[in-house]
């Protein structure tokens with residue numbers, strides 16, 4: 496008789512954002528007259544930039560003619576896109592990467608879930624807590640996290656590094672030495688960041704412990720402060736210990752279009768084995784590439800017009816962040832983030848639990864947010880709002896919260 500991967504049975508509930516979607520759907524069904532505003536999942540609302548649309552149309556036309564039609568994309572992604580990434584995202588920040596250190600994909604979510612495959616089940620993983628659930632769930636599916644401890648809302652074999660207001664959302668080095676360290680900066684869900692020095696300390700720590708850092712930089716385009724690194728490779732030695740993941744979802748609105756990339760420098764090795772080669776093998780075997788038209792759209796993000804237009808989108812969302820932050824602060828809420836990231840992390844008032852706050856906000860203000868505890872045990876007592884709504888809905892949501 497066949498057997499299933501019973502690691503899946505250990506997973507508690509459904510994926511966080513699926514649970515929320517179900518709850519909201521049930522509420523809407525029971526209250527069809529209510530207009531619900533979602534500031535929950537970090538999904539963009541602004542249309543794709545004109546430069547991106549133009550590139551898409553052009554690429555679609557190319558696909559209609561035999562001479563310019565494209566079939567399977569090259570394993571690593573089209574060179575035009577990898578070159579645009581190397582030149583614009585890295586060279587401008589003093590980081591030299593080779594084209595074959597960049598792997599184009601359909602997004603950072605897939606990459607961060609799939610990357611676990613190239614590591615042994617014996618590795619001890621460490622995550623900042625609260626954490627983007629994909630890092631933990633994908634390791635749990637691969638049997639790398641031990642058992643789920645319901646009372647602690649945590650996995651037995653995962654090293655949790657609490658990030659709360661008490662430590663200024665900067666994780667301390669854990670007591671137990673990890674092999675794989677997940678860092679997301681600017682952080683989802685807290686919207687906070689690490690300084691360049693703090694990140695350099697993590698790079699030094701990883702080098703010393705022979706650990707690897709999986710660095711999620713999906714929100715780097717939102718950085719507004721000087722002392723926040725845009726790439727982990729701005730830190731000395733990071734090429735020997737870090738994998739970096741990026742996304743076009745948040746910097747250019749590709750959540751429904753799907754495009755991202757992972758950087759694995761050749762200098763990153765386990766003994767004599769380059770991780771770059773392992774990922775290339777995996778990519779070549781299991782992935783047939785992001786579509787040509789989407790890679791052309793990604794290339795357009797780096798054009799002069801694309802840069803200007805996507806920057807305007809980011810300014811738009813960051814104005815929403817300001818509306819949320821200032822609105823909540825004026826009501827006496829303690830808020831974090833929202834300066835270098837499109838997420839505002841707030842402390843729930845009077846010790847109310849994250850899920851109770853979720854229910855209260857949905858019922859009394861018809862506003863959806865994300866309960867902090869859904870991101871890990873240290874998220875309890877916190878709540879996340881996203882700045883990715885429309886400006887009108889964001890202002891309306893804050894007004895409603897003011898009127899509770």
Ligand code: MLT
Pocket residue numbers: 535536537538604627683
């Ligand atoms: C979030 O809301 O945390 C993100 O939208 C999830 C994602 O990017 O996959």
